[in-house]
Amino acid sequence: MANGVWVVLQHREGQLPRISFEAIAAAQKLAAQLGGKAEAVLLGAGVGLAAAEVAKFDLAAVHVTDDPGLRVYTPGAYIGALAPAIQAASPAFVVFPHTYQTVDYMARLAQGIGAGLLPEVTGFESGADGLVWARPVMGGKLQSKVRVRGEGTVLVSVQSGAFPSDSAVLLVEAGEADVKPLAVDLSGVKPDREVLGYEEVGGDTVDLTKAEIIVAVGRGIGGADKMAPVEALAKALGAEIGASRPVIDNGWLPRDRQIGSSGQTVAPKLYVAAGISGAIQHLVGMKGSAVIVAINKDPGAPIFTVADYGIVGDLHEVLPALTEAVRAAKG
């Protein structure tokens, strides 16, 4: 029977991003629910310092690999390391931070070992017949409740921000979790991807992170030829123009205006989002803004859940009216 909770941590050259601590928090909460302590896994080469940092958390163990074959991430090597370990220990759940790297290999790992696959959860609660998980569907317009059926390990990834990292529990009295080597044998792994290098996405000429005010537009603007009211408002406010991904993908604005998980992360004092629905990949790039204004014709758009002020309406009417009001106020 599958038993216990594992958490696989992502790091970049030994540095742990916040979402790895969020994954620890999620795994601890889940393990407590099932009656036990979570165990962490750290893959890589020379990740001793990161392991020591993880060992400060209330975990049953930290399993650490040190294999040159894991220095550069490839799905083949990561799956080659994790698959036998998960199959041998058969934990009920393996928790991952929901990152682009995780998504790149988690589904294939699940398929390979016959585990269940539950991506991008935002929470769970225990119901009459077991755990009920929450995850967004329809680009965040709806929240779904999901149950897992059947037996065997389930791979779960947790959405950024869903389990606050500061809720991860440290070991009291300066104790340390057991750091154990995780033996891996990558000799049988078929290389699936030869990494040639990494490159910056070109054209980063606009630094939106320095802007005090941003007027951001989404697909709701309707075309490159409809940008004038946005430009007028940005000018009146002394703002930079930003955008959601589809605006960029459609070629209505250049790529260096994209805000979100694949674009820039901004936190201006005022963020005006017009015609943007508020998918999580957009929200992670702007929800730290001091004041958020949302303008959308759909009152159910998820952008309103992070907004301070909202106007339900057609942006082609609201933006010119707003420009006018700003001009009047500024005299």
Place this chain on the structure above:
Amino acid sequence: MKIAVCIKQVPNTEARLRVSRDGRWVDEEDLPFVINESDEYALEEGLRIAEKTGGEVVVLSLGPERVKEALRKALAVGAARAVHLADPAFSGGDALATGRALAAALARDSFDLVLTGSQSDDVGYGGTGSVIAGHLGWPHVWLVMGVELEEGNASAKVTREMESGVNEVSRVRLPAVLEVQAGINHPRYASLKGIMAAKKKEIAAASPADLGLDAGQIGAAGSRLEIVAVSFPESGKGAQMLEGDAKAAAAKLVEKLQKEARVL
């Protein structure tokens, strides 16, 4: 090259949604459906590669009768033929069940390359393409933003998007499954000629029996995940909604931004 593209039909992202009567999914009546956004880009990429290498694109879709409309659209922009996994037993699957069915359909043919989108705009598992690759035993790359064929089409230089403005560039042997991210290209529109030609192209149905699968391995029955309820998030939680016509709402907003939020 012979290229397969998996396309899913999903509700238009701008559609107003209603929860279905049983509370488990959206009400599909009168709901406008489109080809999933990243799949449109995958299809375009497939067409470009087929044109460059001299080959054809076959589109596959799993879903009910309405899915034919998406397949017709793909045929109209240049796909040569289509395969439809239409049996109700296929429906309601998680990424593992849907990927298993699509992989079985793909394995009946001999493709040099399989393209999928990176994520579906409805359930958004982001994993179906990788599952397909696992079944076929081929390499895969998720979130593909560039494909350059090399070595006489034996391998490809693939650009994968990573977080915050960095891409990974790698070499992948073909055949492979590439899970295309939106924005990789600019999808074409169907021409009138293409729309007419599409009417004569074949949409072949594939049943579970054709694929050697039994009902317990696919669709809802073959899935570990079961969606038990969907609901709207608490709208405007914490947000002050400013009422009135555009002019009135704008005036109120500016006043709030000045006097309350003090950001103007």
